[in-house]
Structure formats: C-alpha cells, structure tokens
Amino acid sequence: MPLLMTAPDPNLALVLQVLPALVVILVAAAVCGRLAQLVMQPRVLGEMVAGVLLGPTLLGRLFPEAQAALFPPTVRPVLYVLSTIGLTLYMFLVGAGLDHGARTPGEVRKAGVLAASGILPSMLLGVGAGLLLHGTLSRPDVGPLPFALFVGGALSLTAFPMLARILYERGLENSPLGRLALLAASIDDALAWCLLAVLSAMHLGTGPSGALPTIVLTAVFAVVMLKVVAPLLRPLGRTVARTGRFGPNAMYAVVLVPLAAGWVTDWIGVYSVFGGFFAGLAMPRDPVFRQALHGRMMEVVSTLLLPVFFTFSGLNTHLGGIVGGTMLAAFALILAAGFSGKYFGCSLAMRGLGFGWRESYAVGALMNARGLMILIFINIGLAQGMITQELFAMLVLVAVLTTAGALPLYKLALPDRLEPAAPRPAQTPFVRTNS
Template sequence: MPLLAQITAPDPNLALILKVFPALVVILLTSALCGRLAQLVMQPRVLGEMVAGVLLGPTLFGWLFPGTQAAIFPPEVKPVLYVLSTIGLTLYMFLVGAGLDHSARTPGEVRKASVLAASGILPSVLLGFGVGLLLHGTLSRPDVSPFQFALFVGGALSLTAFPMLARILYERGLENSPIGRLTLLAASIDDALAWCILAILSAMHLGAGPTGALPTIGLTALFAIVMLKVVAPLLRPMGRTVERTGRLGPTAMYAVVLIPLTAGWLTDWIGVYAVFGGFFAGLAMPRDPAFRQALHGRMMEVVSTLLLPTFFTFSGLNTHLGGIAGGAMLLAFGLILAAGFCGKYFGCALAMRGLGFGRRESYAVGALMNARGLMILIFINIGLAQGMITQELFAMLVLVAVLTTAAALPLYKLALPARLERAVEPAGEPPLEEQVIRSNSG
C-alpha cells in the first residue's frame, strides 16, 4: 500500500478514541456545571450530575440539537461509556465499603438495622406491587406477566441509593454516627434483597423459573463469606504496612485496584452486578485509619469526578421523557411516585420511632432512606437491557430517582436542622476521609 494511503487510511481504534474523548469532555463539562448549580440550591453535587445525564439524553439535548447529540454520542461510543460507568460504580462502592468504621458498632445495631430495612422494603414492595398490577395493561411489555411486571416495580421502589446515601452522610460527617451507621446498614440490606428480587425476575424472564435464582443467591452468600472471612485477614498486613509508612506503595495500589475489579467480575458472573462485589471488597480492606485515609486520598477524586458522571450520562441516553406525556401516563407516573415515596418515608420513620428514636431523628432517617438515585438507575438499566420493562416505565423510574433524591436532603434538614444535627454526630475525631468526600461532592 502506498505511504500516503497508509497515512490517510482510517485506523478503527484511533477513530473510536476520537469519538470517545469528545463525549467525555461534554459529559464532564455538563456534570461540573449542573453539579455546581445543585450546590447553589443546597443539594448534593451528585444530584446535579444525575440531572446532567438526563439533559444530555434525547429529552433535551437530543430534542434541541439532534444532529449534534448523535455526533457526540454515536452508537459505537455507548459500549465504552457502559464499561467506564461499571468500573466507576464498582470502585465507588469499594471506597464506600472501605470507609465504614467497624469499630464504632453499637449494641443491637444489626437487629435495629434489620428492622429498619424491613420497614423500608416491605411497604415499598407491597405498594409498588399493587400499582404494578394496576398499570400492567398501560406500561408493560406484552411478553411480561402481571406478576413479573408488578414485582419489578415493587423491587425498584424498594431500593435505597446506597452510594447516594453514603455521599450525603459523608458530606455532613455523620457516616459513623448512630443513625448514620444504622441507615447505611439498613440500606445495604434493602439493596441486597432488591437484587435478589431482580435475580428471581431475570431467571423467570429468561425461562429458568423462580428456582433458577437459587444458585445466584447461594453463590452470592458464599462470595460474601469468602471476602469477609478469608480475604480480609490476608489483607491485614497491608494495612499495618501503610500505618507504618503512611503511604500506599505501588504493590498496595495494584492490590486495591485489582481486588475490587476482580470481585466485581465475580459478582457479575454470579448475576448480582459488579457494584456489590466492589462493596464487599471494600469491607474486606484493612480498617487502619492511615490506610483508609491513603486509599480515599488516592482514588476518590478520579472515581467521583470522571467515572460516576459517565454512568449518569449512559442512563440519560436511554431516558425518553417525551413518552410519558398525556393524562394517562402522568397519572401512572403519579401513582408510582406516591407509592415509592410513602412506602419508604413513612415506613422507615415509623420503624425508627418503634426502635426508640425521637420524632426528628426518625423522619430524618425516613428522608435519607427515600433517596434512590444511583441504585434504582442500575436496577432499571438491567431491566431495560433484558427486555423486562418499556422505555416509558424506564423514564418514569428515572424521574422517581431524581425527585425522591432531590427531596431527601431538604426533608432531612427540615426534620433535623444543623443545630440539632450536632447532637447525633460521632464522638472523637472526624472521619479521615471526610475532607476528601466533601471536596468532591459538595
């Protein structure tokens, strides 16, 4: 081939890079702008990033400038965004798990968290199931049974956005306070149960039947036991080394990147999505304060600034809000939103009152547990990819995610103003990772 032809011949890999880089630039600029606007109205930066993802999709950007939107986000770029977003979610959940302070556990915490989790998931599943049965003829695909459709709606509404919740608590320095730890633990139980529901639905939809999900649930339990009882002790010397030297060396950095990615790969193979592998990998990390500080200082900025906005945009590209116009669709959306909000908010608040907490603390926790942001987006993306739900239901649940998450912090502050919030802060020094989290999320 002549030299000129070799130079001008398009390289597929280079062509893909030249398409991915502009997409990432647009994602970061839009996320930074929307995140800053969210902070100006006293919302977490991550909420602005969620809205940015929706705005970059077909609802606004694709409607105003369809040609430009198609040029920036062509079909071949979307798989790359999916891979980057999955890596980002896995590493973020890894950092959340690594940041939990196990030494601050209070007596009866697991029992109380289980009660709170049950109060958050049961009313939401029941209300969502009822609304799903009512709306099956309006919103469901014809090949999905009323039971499967209703259970999917209930499962989606039962989720609490664990990463979102952790981010709000980190911002306020409450992740190791009694209500902070209780809420995080309850949210993790809720989400684990919701993923079990999704595993059952996936097995039923693919023709394996409800019992087809039993291997998935069993392997997930086995994976968690191995991470916490086998891998965790093997990693303790690494924590002592960092405690002694004050830094993560090259070998340790390889380990803290390789372990969550491998764990995510294994849980994806099991069928419960990579984010839970990342979370359990974080729980297995050493608990030494210096290790936690070094880990968050090295990884959090890149994960929260680059990779999470990529996921929000990937979800936004699948969100068509124009499909829910009209009286019937708006009524359906209102029913889903009301079922989701009431089930979580009032269910969790009443459970906290039953556990002996004050009225303000109870409704503050109800507000936090009602945030669904990240996890419901993951849940419904899987449902859409597997053909279990329609684009219309997907768009409605995206709006539910945005609205319930936007309401979480104002309702929390209304129930527990700053002057009262200090009474529930953890004693002693603030968490080592708090400054890093606050600098990245507002």
Template sequence: MTVLAHVVPPDPNLAIMLKVFPALVVILITSQICGRLAQMVMQPRVLGEMVAGVLLGPTLFGWLFPEAQAALFPPEVRPVLYVLSTIGLTLYMFLVGAGIDHGGGRPGEIRNAATLAASGILPSLLLGAGVGFLLYDLLSLPDVSPFQFALFVGGALSLTAFPMLARILYERNLEQSQIGRLTLLAASIDDALAWCILAILSAMHLGSGAGGALPTIGLTLGFAVIMLKVVAPLLRPMGRTVARTGRFGPGAMYAVILIPLTAGWLTDWIGVYSVFGGFLAGLAMPRDAAFRQALHGRMMEIVSTLLLPTFFTFSGLNTQLGGIAGGAMLLAFGLILLAGFCGKYFGCALAMKGIGFSWRESYAVGGLMNARGLMILIFINIGLAQGMITQELFAMLVLVAVLTTAGALPLYKLALPDRLEAGTRSEPAQERPVEIEVRSN
C-alpha cells in the same frame, strides 16, 4: 508521467478515539456546571450530575439539537461509554462495600437499626410490588412475569442512597450521633437486601424460570462465601501495612484494582451484573478505618469525577421522558412516585418514633432515607440492560431518583432546622461509633 499516490487507510482506533474524547469533554463540562449549580441551591453535587446526564440525552439536547447530539454520541461511541460506565460502577460499588462497617455496634443499636431498615424496605417493597401488579399490563415486557415485574418495581423503590446519605451526615457533623449511626446502618442493610433481590431477579430472568436460576443463585452464594471467608483473611496483612504506613505501595494498588475488576468479571460470567462482584470485593477488604480512609482518598476522586458522570450520561441517553406523556402514563408515574415516597418516609418515621425519638427527628430520618440517588440508577440500568423493564418504566424511575434525591435534604431541614439539629450531635459515651468513610456523592 503519472504519479500514483499511496492512500493510507484511516486507523479505526484513531477514528473512534477522536469521537470518544469530545463526548467525554462535553460530559465532564456539563457535569461540573450542573454539579456546581446543585451545590448553589444546597443540594448534593451528585444530583446535578444526574440531571446533567438526563439533559444530554434525547429529553433536552436531543430534542433541541438532534443533529448535534447524534454527532456527539454516535452509535459507535455508546459501547465505549457503556464499558467506562460498567468499570466505574464496579469500582464505585467496591468503594461502597469497603466503606461499610459490618462489624456492628452495641446489640441494642443493631436491633434498632434493623428495625429502621425493615421499616424502610418492607413498606416500599410491598407498595411498589402492589403498584407493579397494577401496572403490569401497561408497562411490562411480555417475557417478564407479573411476579418478576412487581418485585423489580418494589426492589427499586426500597433502595436508599447509602453513599449520598453518608455524605450529608458527614457534612453536618452527624455521623456519630444516634440518628447518624442508626440511619447509616439501616441504609446499608436496605441496599444490601435490595441487591440480593436484584441478583435473584437477574438469575431468574436470565435462566429458564426459577428452576433454571438455581445454578446461578448457587454460584453467586458460593462466590460470596469465598470472597468473605477466603479472600478477606488473605487481605488482612495488606490492610495492616497500609494502615501503618498511610499509603498504598505498587503491589497494594494493583490488588485493590484487580480484585474488584476480577470479581466483577466472575459475577458477570456467573450471570449476575458486575456491580455485585465489585460490592462483594469491597466487603472483603480489610475493615481497619485507616485502610478505608486511604483507599477512598486514593480511588474515589477519579471514579466520581470521570467514570460516574459517564454513567449518568449513558443513563440519560436511554431516558426519553416524552415516552411517559399522556394521562395513563402520568398516572402510572404518580402512583410509582407516591408508593416510593410514602413507603420510605412514613415507614421510617413511624419506626424512629417507636424506637423512642421525637417526631421531628423521626421525620428528618424519613426524609433522608427517602433519597435514592445513584443506587436506584444502577439498579434500573441493570434491569434495562437485561431486558427486565421497558424504556417507559426506566424513564419513570429516573424521575423518581431525581425527585426523591432532591427532596431529601429539604425534608430533613424542614423537620429538623439548624436551631434544633445541634441537640442531636452528642454521642452517648456507652455506644461505640459506627465508622463509615464515604467521601463520594
């Protein structure tokens, strides 16, 4: 008697889950270890998480154990990591936007912050663009114009890691000092302008030249107006309720998840990346400090613990540092790093001195504003995904992100050691503090 066994075909959903879960476990363990090591050497946790992503990519893990890396991150797992990364970035930029107090302060303070912001973005933008024109033949893709390539390099180098900067200032109790308020306001302006540059570049690259980009740019501007002038007023009652009770009810929690994800989907449909929608959704949130504190307390931990390390690893899988070996590539990397460092550090230091601060305080701010952290990684990942930059330039800018972030706090402490820092913590009574709640990386 022959028994015919009924073979049940494997469930493809179960198969992909059994591959994604081990990848996430390794990502989280590596991020935790590297994050703790970074804190042990007086660096922010986010720096260790950035390094963890690079280490899990082809640069180290893939070089030492290529078969193990290929088994842990097979091609079918990477789209899942990409989706998780995109959701994480959209929610993260939502929280960054929600944490910015764009109500302003005293007129003099806003003017000084604008001066500092201009000194941080213009020299970096011009130096970066100049280096971009110089390196166009070596590093650019053929379908990217010299203008777009140069503007992308300049825009990437003009960023400041606003959330990480806020964390450093809060940890050192400087968020309400003159230095703290000016630096935070200037960094938020720099980042907002850099995102505008990237939105224009994305629209130009995905459209048929500058003319083809006009509908995308127009739709993006229209969407921004709707979010800030229509959606924002509708959310104010929710903000008052959360501020009064100190907690999010089920309806409010659904709203703060659905709004940034929907905004991200709409900006993707328009033709710019979903992080723009998340950032605009954050700017549309109620400005009450109690609401912002409750929002960050409820959402930031899961975003920064699970989703951002996934993004760092996805970036690391695209980072092949071996591609920048050789004299020409190393010289190109040195020029990009030098342009980015000098533009921010000396530009901001000279602006602070002109405003009336001491040289030590000025160089301390220059060091802080030079940190690029997560923000430049988001910027260049968008450029890579949309085909605006090569893998080689991507790897160079990842290194710029790591090195400038690692140097921010040492440069600050070198210019303003603990014995001198105490004098900067006092807040003039006539100035209203800038309320910024960022408890992330």
C-alpha cells in the same frame, strides 16, 4: 506526503469520537453539579440531571444533529464499558466503606427495625403498584410477579453514600440518629442487591430451574469472597494501616480484586457491580485502610467515570414517553408508593424507637433519597431486558425527585439550630462521596 495518503486508522477515528463526548460529559456534569450545590443540593443530583439533559429529552430534541454527532452508535459501546468499570469500582468503594459494627447496646436491633421499616412498606407498595401496572408498563416476556418485585426492589433502595455524606458534613455520623440511619441504609441496600441478583438469575434462566445454577454460583461466589479472599487481604490492611498509604503493589491488589470479581459475576450471569460490591465487603475493615482507599480512588471514580454512567443512563431515558393520562397516572402511582413507603415507614419506626417527631421525620427524609443506587439498579434491569424504556424513565424521575427532596425535607424537620450536637472524629471518614 506518504503519511497523508495513508488510509485513516479506524481506532484513531474512534478515539477522536470518544474524547469530544467525554469532554462534553465532564463539562455538563461540572456545570450542573455546581448549579445543584448553589441551590443547596448534593452535586450528584446535578450530575444526574446533566445525564438526562444530554439524552433525547433535551439535547436530542433541540439539537438532534449535534447529539447524533456527539454520541454516534460507535461511541455508545465505549461509554457502556467505561460506565460499567466505573460502577464496579464505585460499588467496590461503597462495600469497602460499610461499617456494621455496633457501638451501643441494642444498636443493631434498632437499625434492623429501621431497615425493615424502610424496606417492607416500600416493597409492599411497590409490588402492589407493579401488579396494577404490569399490563401497562411490563415487557411481554416478564411475568407479573417478577415485574412487581423489580418495582418494589427499586423503590426499597436508599442512597447510602448520599446519606453518609449529609450526616458527616453535619457532624452527626456518631450520634444515635446518624449511626442508626447509616446501619439501616446499608442493610436496605444490601438486601435490595440480593433481590436483584435473584431476579436477574431467574430472568436470564429458563424458569426457576434454569436460574438455580446462577443463584447457587452467586451464593458460592459470595462465600468465597467473604471467607477465603477476605482473610487473604488482611495482611494488606495491616501494612497500609502501619504506613498510612498505598504502595504500588497494594494499588494493584485493590484494583485487580474488584475488576476480577466483576468479571466472575458477569460470567456467572448476574452483573459486575455485584462482584465489585462483594470485593469491597472483603476488604480489610481497618479505618486507616478505608480512608487511604477512599483518598486514592473515590475522586477519580466519582469525577471521571460516574458522569459517563449518568450520561449513558440519560441516553436511554425518553421522558417523552411519559405522556397521556395513563402514563402520568402510572408515574404518579409509582412516585407516591416510593415516597410514602420510605418516608412514613422510617419516620414511624424512628418514633417507635424513642426519637422525637422532628428527628423521626428528618431520618425519614434522608432514607427516602435514592440517588445513584436506584440508577444502577434500573440500568441492570434495562440491560437485561427486565423493564421497558417507559418504566426506566419513570424510575429515573423518581430517583431525581426523591434525591432532590431529601435535604429540604430534612432541614424542614430538623433545622440547624435543633440538630443534636455530635463530636466529629479526628480523622476524615471513609464514606464521603457525591452520591
């Protein structure tokens, strides 16, 4: 009886609010992910849509009381923390999975050409669209050039992990087409993250001079991770390569390094995903190490934590704001700039590198998918006050539509019967994610 009379523990009350929210998030992600696979789409597309459906666009409009009960103001900070940890670890795994080594003469040069063809047209068209739409979509405290650069940077992204998954599933990762596409996509994303780091530093500072310390500290952090931390981690890579598995001490290291790096970059003033990404780049490059790392961490991160991020994004996505002729025209302009810049830029570059038109359009379709990467990019912009809710919602739709169009356009250009044969590696590759 005394226990029943005790005042309720507020921490227990919070747990009882968070757990139902997590259950609903995971069920919605599983169902929508499976539905996406049934229509020949990557699972991540369904998870992205599930996050939007749980937000104000559908659940909040049809059942506002249920949505308010599931995601009250006390739960959202917990979801934010979980999604930030998930993004930091996910970008850590993406960074650890990047392989920039060349296998054929001139491959890096060709990949650089393809990467430039994916970045420059998208960036230029995105900047142009941003300048035209600054008065319509921008916050009053964001100038025309930073706003336009943010739009251009978001549209220049490629969903590197999704591209890797499609190529690996089709046995094309070691073909000339697959190698070039993977190298170019990794370059595109790395440059886009560098641009976002600079924009974040400038936005959070008081003009260029106020942003300079943040930019300098970010550069110093990157150098320390790649030149100091990376050599210290090489013995760990040799140990895992010899045994083929992670021991407890190794697991502590690979979890602590990205989280500590994320904490440092948050303290610097950029965002924890940058720390996670550079922590991944600092990891040993041994294929056995990368495969073991993927096997231990990727499924947990992508199954448990990323759906929380998609839902947190969905709670901030108000598609109802994209109404009226002006907003619809603005969205159409951004979508057209993003699609045409990547698709035609990369297709023409591949043709110029000596590939056939079918292979060129196939790579253009894959490079045009933005998947999870653009969602991370725009969530940082929204959290730091660089963009409005309306632009955020438009770019979420761009992410969904370009990701949904990637595989159908790829198969239209390069049906199964015309795909070039490429031997599969004896070992399952590292980057095989749902993004």
